Amino acid sequence: MGAFEYRQAEEIRDALARRGVRYLFIGKSGAVLLGYPDTTQDADLFVDRSPENGRALVSALRELGFALTDPQADEIERGKDFVQLRNGPFDLDLVFAPDGIERFEDAWERRVEVEGFPVCHLDDIIASKAATNRAKDRESLPRLRAFREYWSRRQPSYPGPREGQPR
Amino acid sequence: MDDAKAPRPEGNVDDARGPEESIPREWLEEFEAAARRPLHTRMRYAFIKTYKPVLDDAPFRSFDTMADYRRWCEENLPDWLGYGRI
Numbered sequence: 147m148g149a150f151e152y153r154q155a156e157e158i159r160d161a162l163a164r165r166g167v168r169y170l171f172i173g174k175s176g177a178v179l180l181g182y183p184d185t186t187q188d189a190d191l192f193v194d195r196s197p198e199n200g201r202a203l204v205s206a207l208r209e210l211g212f213a214l215t216d217p218q219a220d221e222i223e224r225g226k227d228f229v230q231l232r233n234g235p236f237d238l239d240l241v242f243a244p245d246g247i248e249r250f251e252d253a254w255e256r257r258v259e260v261e262g263f264p265v266c267h268l269d270d271i272i273a274s275k276a277a278t279n280r281a282k283d284r285e286s287l288p289r290l291r292a293f294r295e296y297w298s299r300r301q302p303s304y305p306g307p308r309e310g311q312p313r
Numbered sequence: 314m315d316d317a318k319a320p321r322p323e324g325n326v327d328d329a330r331g332p333e334e335s336i337p338r339e340w341l342e343e344f345e346a347a348a349r350r351p352l353h354t355r356m357r358y359a360f361i362k363t364y365k366p367v368l369d370d371a372p373f374r375s376f377d378t379m380a381d382y383r384r385w386c387e388e389n390l391p392d393w394l395g396y397g398r399i
Contacts (some may be wrong), residue, residue, distance in 0.1 A: 147362065148362055149360040149361050149362040150356075150360040150362075151356070151357070151360065152352065152353035152356040152357065153357065174359075175359075175360075178355060178356060178359040178360075179352070179356075181344070181345070181347055181348055181355065181361070182344075182357065183343050183344065183346070183347035183358070184359060185358075185360070185361050186359055186360060187360070187361060187362060187363065187365070188360075198382055213372070214373075215373075218367070218373050218375070221375045222375075224373075226374055226375045226377055227374045227377060227378045227379045227381070227382065228374060228375065228379055228381075229373075229375045229376075230371075230373070230374040230375070231372075231373060232369060232371060232372045232373065233372035233373050237369075238323070241379075243378075243379055244379070245379055259351055260352065272323040278383070278398070279394075279398045279399050280383075280386075280395060280396055280397065280398055280399070281395040281397055281398075281399055282395030282396065283395075284399055285395070289340055291388070292335070292336045292337065292340050292341075292344075293340070293344055295335060295336055296336060296341065296344045297344075300348075
């Protein structure tokens with residue numbers, strides 16, 4: 147399996163859109179969509195947890211070529227907090243409850259659309275990475291926060307960092 | 314989406330109001346270079362594939378809670394992957 151490609155991101159976008167799946171790109175893959183230059187290995191999707199959304203997501207994943215058994219599909223439909231897929235045409239992580247973000251609805255309201263890709267706001271991506279408290283995220287946060295400064299200057303309606311968030 | 318609540322999608326690099334002094338020059342140059350590239354090129358540069366031991370050895374994993382996932386990472390992945398909490 148090779149690296150995740152733009153074409154595959156389009157396939158995700160289109161397959162999930164056809165079924166009305168509510169999701170957002172999150173993590174470094176989301177930051178890359180917003181313009182952040184860095185390397186990463188797989189795509190992370192923050193998915194709205196509801197039975198209907200879960201069923202639609204499973205249907206889309208199977209169309210994309212993920213070989214999901216019925217028990218695995220059931221776990222996705224139920225919306226376990228974290229699901230790691232290595233059984234398809236590319237690696238994909240599904241996150242139903244990312245650290246640092248209380249409700250999907252809040253993130254959805256703040257989302258940014260890039261070429262039709264729904265992406266978590268950079269503040270949410272940073273909040274999530276900061277909350278995980280992992281070594282690899284801690285190392286990447288200073289540069290990601292610097293990118294937020296740069297990116298925010300290109301967003302005239304951007305209200306500035308949320309209160310209490312380190313700059 | 315309510316435009317008043319969220320920023321616009323990608324703007325033009327020319328919209329930037331000048332370099333941000335707090336951003337190290339090297340990073341700023343990288344951000345500006347990335348802003349000049351189309352998305353498909355940025356993605357080609359961003360996504361790499363390297364084998365991650367243990368993590369890539371199962372076709373499917375799921376965790377009831379993020380705490381379970383973090384714990385599993387700490388107990389099963391090599392430290393150098395960086396998945397351990399600080």
